[in-house]
Amino acid sequence: MKNYWLIKSEPTCYSIDDLKRDKKTAWGGVRNYQARNFMRDGMKVGDLVIFYHSSANPPSAVGVAKVTSPSYTDATALDPKDDHYDPKSTKENPIWMQVDVAFAEKFKNPVSISLIKANPRLKGVPVAQVGSRLSIQPLLEKHFEEICRMSK
DNA sequence: GCCAACGTTGGC
DNA sequence: GCCAACGTTGGC
Numbered sequence: 001m002k003n004y005w006l007i008k009s010e011p012t013c014y015s016i017d018d019l020k021r022d023k024k025t026a027w028g029g030v031r032n033y034q035a036r037n038f039m040r041d042g043m044k045v046g047d048l049v050i051f052y053h054s055s056a057n058p059p060s061a062v063g064v065a066k067v068t069s070p071s072y073t074d075a076t077a078l079d080p081k082d083d084h085y086d087p088k089s090t091k092e093n094p095i096w097m098q099v100d101v102a103f104a105e106k107f108k109n110p111v112s113i114s115l116i117k118a119n120p121r122l123k124g125v126p127v128a129q130v131g132s133r134l135s136i137q138p139l140l141e142k143h144f145e146e147i148c149r150m151s152k
Numbered sequence: 153g154c155c156a157a158c159g160t161t162g163g164c
Numbered sequence: 165g166c167c168a169a170c171g172t173t174g175g176c
Binding site for chain 2: 008010058059113130132133135
């Protein structure tokens with residue numbers, strides 16, 4: 001059984017085009033326990049992920065990525081020079097994890113947050129919730145499929 | 153263990 | 165730039 005996810009990224013920081021260019025990237029720098037738990041406990045190799053541009057015009061689901069590794073230690077947390085350095089995380093006791101994700105598809109038509117909110121078949125999708133700040137969210141298969149369908 | 157203060161996220 | 169939502173921190 002495959003699981004489905006949505007991951008957010010600010011396109012000025014890392015966009016779907018960056019992922020397309022890189023083919024694959026380590027999804028590191030996540031500093032939220034709930035998001036980490038989803039990566040650590042929920043994500044499996046082969047899971048499909050909606051790539052979402054937050055703080056964009058308009059904020060939109062812009063493509064699909066695929067999980068290509070189990071979770072492993074996020075080394076940026078251990079590097080004092082890194083922006084995402086976290087002194088609470090140590091080599092002996094790392095607290096932050098990441099997975100690798102690979103580019104799968106860039107949507108022909110991005111699906112904006114207003115379209116997501118307006119679609120009754122996407123009722124309850126976390127990203128459409130008021131105040132949704134979680135950068136990694138689980139998705140139901142039918143919701144994943146519906147967003148892909150809307151992008152066609 | 154409570155809770156106020158504070159910081160961050162992210163849509164608008 | 166505003167502000168609501170909400171996670172984290174730290175004093176008690």
